[in-house]
Amino acid sequence: MTDRTLAAEAFEQEGEILDAIEKWLERDVRPHVMRLEHADEYPVEMVEQMKELGLFGATISTDYGGLGLPAGTYAKIVEKIAETWMSLSGIFNSHLIMAACVERDGTEAQKALYLPRFATGEIRGGLALTEPDAGTDLQGIKLRAVRDGDHYVINGTKTWISNGIHGSCFALLVKTDPSATPPHKGMSCFVAEKGPGFTVSKKLEKLGYKGIDSAELIFQDYRIGADKLIGGVEGRGLQTALGGLELGRINVAARGCGLASAALNDAVSYSQIRKTFGKPICEHQAIQLKLGEMATRLQAARLLTYDAARAYDKGERCDMEAGMAKYFASEAAVENALESMRIHGGYGYSKEYHVERYYSDAPLMCIGEGTNELQRIIIARQLIKRNPI
Numbered sequence: 271m272t273d274r275t276l277a278a279e280a281f282e283q284e285g286e287i288l289d290a291i292e293k294w295l296e297r298d299v300r301p302h303v304m305r306l307e308h309a310d311e312y313p314v315e316m317v318e319q320m321k322e323l324g325l326f327g328a329t330i331s332t333d334y335g336g337l338g339l340p341a342g343t344y345a346k347i348v349e350k351i352a353e354t355w356m357s358l359s360g361i362f363n364s365h366l367i368m369a370a371c372v373e374r375d376g377t378e379a380q381k382a383l384y385l386p387r388f389a390t391g392e393i394r395g396g397l398a399l400t401e402p403d404a405g406t407d408l409q410g411i412k413l414r415a416v417r418d419g420d421h422y423v424i425n426g427t428k429t430w431i432s433n434g435i436h437g438s439c440f441a442l443l444v445k446t447d448p449s450a451t452p453p454h455k456g457m458s459c460f461v462a463e464k465g466p467g468f469t470v471s472k473k474l475e476k477l478g479y480k481g482i483d484s485a486e487l488i489f490q491d492y493r494i495g496a497d498k499l500i501g502g503v504e505g506r507g508l509q510t511a512l513g514g515l516e517l518g519r520i521n522v523a524a525r526g527c528g529l530a531s532a533a534l535n536d537a538v539s540y541s542q543i544r545k546t547f548g549k550p551i552c553e554h555q556a557i558q559l560k561l562g563e564m565a566t567r568l569q570a571a572r573l574l575t576y577d578a579a580r581a582y583d584k585g586e587r588c589d590m591e592a593g594m595a596k597y598f599a600s601e602a603a604v605e606n607a608l609e610s611m612r613i614h615g616g617y618g619y620s621k622e623y624h625v626e627r628y629y630s631d632a633p634l635m636c637i638g639e640g641t642n643e644l645q646r647i648i649i650a651r652q653l654i655k656r657n658p659i
């Protein structure tokens with residue numbers, strides 16, 4: 271088969287997947303978003319449908335029962351879903367980061383045991399890095415794992431963990447040697463399933479991102495087999511977690527595009543319906559300037575996101591590209607949401623419209639998977655590294 275035939279097949283496959291997602295969103299998601307969002311209710315039925323669509327295995331390789339999608343297709347799926355209800359994308363995103371940690375760095379036994387069950391959604395979960403006293407500065411975590419024969423005993427707290435209540439398994443970042451210098455050499459990552467000593471202490475209340483559970487997790491003498499240490503070697507945990515976050519940042523960028531796009535689409539429609547001073551507001555130049563800026567911002571965000579996904583798919587180091595995409599697309603989401611709200615006037619502030627949701631969901635994109643302050647630092651460091659004098 272020629273390269274061109276392969277490319278055409280991949281394109282066709284991507285089109286079919288995106289069509290299936292669109293039909294599902296139209297039929298089973300859109301009619302229920304407002305109700306679930308306002309009740310902050312976990313979308314149990316949608317999760318079952320997401321399993322059938324294969325979303326929990328979207329980026330897991332076909333060798334382990336996943337769809338094996340490239341990051342480029344995955345980003346388009348995420349954008350589409352986030353356009354409709356951003357919270358849904360969080361249910362499989364951190365799950366797929368956990369899967370990426372196992373697939374990239376796990377032992378063959380760990381891959382064989384977990385990846386097929388992650389792919390079907392039989393086991394679902396996420397990524398547990400953040401602690402009450404450490405988020406950006408992950409080397410400052412305190413969760414401690416002490417070796418005890420063929421087990422480790424873990425004590426401490428994780429917070430803000432997405433899927434913390436409804437998920438049962440997490441890529442868990444711990445300190446195996448708190449005295450190590452540099453500190454990351456004393457950090458390790460486990461595939462940790464809930465069990466005695468691993469409990470949820472509370473559901474966290476949030477400004478937005480409703481429907482999906484964010485929780486604090488407590489570990490009290492939680493015993494975990496040494497065979498659950500990802501890769502079987504201590505000291506590589508931060509590297510494993512950061513490797514998984516490259517995909518996570520492309521996902522957050524795609525979510526930002528989805529929100530920026532939804533905010534724009536709603537503004538384009540509303541501005542043609544709403545009339546002031548005898549004409550639709552889209553005919554006022556002040557509104558046109560906003561629409562023009564919003565559309566350009568969205569397009570730039572998309573191109574950066576696809577560029578980062580392309581680098582990821584080529585297996586290149588892409589923390590700079592993923593950082594740029596995540597930074598720009600999340601800021602685009604915030605700006606487009608606010609501009610859309612202004613265009614909607616008082617109705618933009620009402621729960622009858624979707625805009626207030628975009629407005630409260632968008633800032634999370636600036637915080638999650640590494641804050642935008644951190645992204646700019648990563649970009650700058652890579653710039654210097656790639657351009658030595």
Ligand SMILES: Cc1cc2nc3c(=O)[nH]c(=O)nc-3n(C[C@H](O)[C@H](O)[C@H](O)COP(=O)(O)OP(=O)(O)OC[C@H]3O[C@@H](n4cnc5c(N)ncnc54)[C@H](O)[C@@H]3O)c2cc1C
Pocket residue numbers: 364396397398399400403404405406407429430431432433476479484634637638639640641642643644647
């Ligand atoms: C809804 C939600 C869901 C989340 N889901 C998860 C999850 O599933 N798993 C998980 O592990 N975590 C999750 N998080 C946590 C999230 O990743 C952290 O909140 C984020 O990494 C920032 O950490 P922090 O909150 O501790 O802020 P801090 O690290 O305390 O930062 C505070 C401020 O200081 C800035 N700052 C810090 N260091 C520097 C520096 N060197 N230079 C310049 N500025 C700096 C930051 O950018 C920020 O503006 C979630 C958070 C939220 C709100």
